Amino acid sequence: MLELHQFRKQFDLPNPSPFCIKVEAFLRLAGIEYETQLVTDPGKGPNGKAPWIIDEGNTIPDSRFIIDYLNRKHGDPLKGDLSDQQLAHHHALGRMLDESTYWAMVYERWIIPENAPTIKEAFFGSLPAPVRKLVFIVAQRGVKRSLHGQGTGRLSNDEICHLAKTDMDALSLILGDQPYFGGKKAAEIDTTTMAYIASFIKSPVKSAIQDHLKTKDNLVAYHQRMMKEVFPEFAA
Ligand SMILES: N[C@@H](CCC(=O)N[C@@H](CS)C(=O)NCC(=O)O)C(=O)O
Incomplete structure (x- = not known):
């Protein structure tokens, strides 16, 4: 299953990082199954920042590239009829x-x-x-x-x-x-x-x-x- 590497919940928010909230919201809205792996030291991540995902052997950091990847893999699930x-x-x-x-x-x-x-x-x-x-x-x-x-x-x-x-x-x-x-x-x-x-x-x-x-x-x-x-x- 897709792994979402992100910080632990904080401040009564799904995440203290808006980039992590963004990716998790995308996964939920698109109905993509995932499991969370907690990041304690983002410096150990591929770009030194959270979030990143690991999916079918692909490691992808950066919310923008994660969402591009998910859009490619799942056929733009949130595009609807937007021009x-x-x-x-x-x-x-x-x-x-x-x-x-x-x-x-x-x-x-x-x-x-x-x-x-x-x-x-x-x-x-x-x-x-x-x-x-x-x-x-x-x-x-x-x-x-x-x-x-x-x-x-x-x-x-x-x-x-x-x-x-x-x-x-x-x-x-x-x-x-x-x-x-x-x-x-x-x-x-x-x-x-x-x-x-x-x-x-x-x-x-x-x-x-x-x-x-x-x-x-x-x-x-x-x-x-x-x-x-x-x-x-x-x-x-
Ligand atoms: N462009 C990145 C930005 C990610 C980012 O800045 N993450 C921050 C948390 S909000 C981080 O991990 N900072 C740790 C650090 O800079 O050491 C994205 O869209 O994912």
Whole structure:
């Protein structure tokens, strides 16, 4: 059976990583059987990041390539009757979330000082206290380096939150009164949109982005609908 290598559940979410939620949501929506293998050290994975899958001897890291592989193998199970142009819009929306919005989430979780105790406990709680503190400092240093390299780390708190809030505004306007980002049916894009919306709505840390998102009734209703349909064990 297909193995999904991902982190353990956290924060009342199927996964602390939106990339892992995305892949698991795809597998569930497409009705593909899988079993989970827990990742404790993503550095040991093929790309040094989670998720990855192993399927019939193929090891595939990166949510984008995993979903490409599954689409090829299973004949685009979530494509429905979407046009190429609609799929192109979905592609652009997904990239916004993965390549831009994601970094605001990383910033809020790892850099805002008052959020440190929650993150330390969630990710390193099983370690003895002095080691936990040290491991957190080393991990946070790595995250800071990544944020700086990507560029988000060079912005002020207000700028980072502003950008992510405008991403939430865009999501709300794009969804409008449709039940899914795919229209009448959940499509591949919904695996990404639900992953980010859930990650912010259930943010375990102080989050200005969460506060903003919660003012968007259609996104909150979408979140509840998707959790009920895809991850009922996490539905409110
Ligand atoms: N492009 C990758 C990104 C995966 C990713 O960034 N995973 C993070 C968790 S959210 C990770 O494993 N980070 C561990 C690290 O960088 O050491 C994908 O789409 O799967």
